[in-house]
Amino acid sequence: MTTATENTRPPRIAVVGSLNMDLVLQVQHAPGPGETVLADALHLVPGGKGGNQAVACARQGAQVFLFGRVGDDAYGRTLRAGLDADGIDHSGVQTDPAVTTGVAAITVEATGQNRIVVVPGANGRFVLDANALHATLQGAGGLVMQFETPMPQVLAAAAQARSAGCPVLLNPSPIQPLPAALWPLVDILVVNEVEAAALANQNVASPADAAQAAQALRTKGPAQVVVTLGAAGAVAADAAGCRYHPGLVVQAVDTTAAGDTFLGALAVALARGEALDAAVRDGIRASALCVIQPGAQPSIPTRPAVAHSPQPPAWTAL
Ligand code: RIB
Numbered sequence: 145m146t147t148a149t150e151n152t153r154p155p156r157i158a159v160v161g162s163l164n165m166d167l168v169l170q171v172q173h174a175p176g177p178g179e180t181v182l183a184d185a186l187h188l189v190p191g192g193k194g195g196n197q198a199v200a201c202a203r204q205g206a207q208v209f210l211f212g213r214v215g216d217d218a219y220g221r222t223l224r225a226g227l228d229a230d231g232i233d234h235s236g237v238q239t240d241p242a243v244t245t246g247v248a249a250i251t252v253e254a255t256g257q258n259r260i261v262v263v264p265g266a267n268g269r270f271v272l273d274a275n276a277l278h279a280t281l282q283g284a285g286g287l288v289m290q291f292e293t294p295m296p297q298v299l300a301a302a303a304q305a306r307s308a309g310c311p312v313l314l315n316p317s318p319i320q321p322l323p324a325a326l327w328p329l330v331d332i333l334v335v336n337e338v339e340a341a342a343l344a345n346q347n348v349a350s351p352a353d354a355a356q357a358a359q360a361l362r363t364k365g366p367a368q369v370v371v372t373l374g375a376a377g378a379v380a381a382d383a384a385g386c387r388y389h390p391g392l393v394v395q396a397v398d399t400t401a402a403g404d405t406f407l408g409a410l411a412v413a414l415a416r417g418e419a420l421d422a423a424v425r426d427g428i429r430a431s432a433l434c435v436i437q438p439g440a441q442p443s444i445p446t447r448p449a450v451a452h453s454p455q456p457p458a459w460t461a462l
Pocket of ligand 1: 162164165166190192193196247248260262292400401402403404440
């Protein structure tokens with residue numbers, strides 16, 4: 145039986161993923177092939193999809209356990225200090241003496257559009273500590289992952305979560321085909337329109353396209369699929385059908401970590417027992433706040449900020 149105390153306990157979320165130091169180049173426009181441009185500024189900002197997702201979950205009130213790998217260097221130490229500031233348990237983040245911490249070179253244009261190139265560094269040598277993850281997954285409300293750590297480790301973590309009865313939430317970014325063994329282990333797949341198009345092998349240019357792609361992806365295993373559409377919102381698909389959730393109109397300055405913020409807010413809402421549509425609305429509100437601030441982790445909003453932000457328009461069935 146669930147007690148009142150259990151209901152108020154923060155949800156517990158495990159994140160397996162990457163940690164990067166983002167080298168952010170603020171430019172008027174990104175260079176084309178063979179072109180040289182001058183940047184207006186360079187900023188060093190904590191990032192990495194795994195780190196961002198962990199921060200997004202923590203700022204939504206979850207108790208977060210992060211598993212990853214950094215180098216034995218200043219970037220790694222700075223990233224750990226940031227995780228400490230957000231109360232994230234990073235005892236599962238290994239220190240690699242042989243390679244440097246992951247780095248992402250990011251250009252952000254005046255329009256807020258970004259381009260990202262990642263040097264994996266220590267992320268590429270992450271090896272799952274199965275015992276530590278096993279302990280964390282007991283009673284966890286979700287395991288959140290992406291594709292910036294080696295695929296065998298992602299697969300192993302997903303299999304462990306399935307055995308522990310913990311829902312697996314996956315954003316397959318940077319996009320690559322999912323191994324056949326991974327599809328049935330994923331409970332909630334969150335993809336943007338580019339990732340949805342690649343995985344469903346179809347064009348995704350409208351909410352109707354996204355709904356079609358989402359239903360095709362559900363047949364591969366995930367019971368719930370969410371396709372994010374940037375400023376246009378998101379499409380949610382489950383056994384009940386597809387719903388289109390319109391986005392919020394905001395002045396974006398930097399879209400970095402918007403997807404990670406969406407996933408974190410969605411994961412925590414679901415872990416609290418919210419329905420998929422309510423969780424998608426939380427994701428839309430959190431990512432709308434993220435894009436109006438520069439940088440990855442500094443732009444990720446807190447739960448009170450999301451709670452006080454505008455509500456998106458009502459969803460419609462597709
Ligand atoms: O999703 C945004 C993140 O992608 C950046 O923080 C960068 O580090 C890359 O991993």
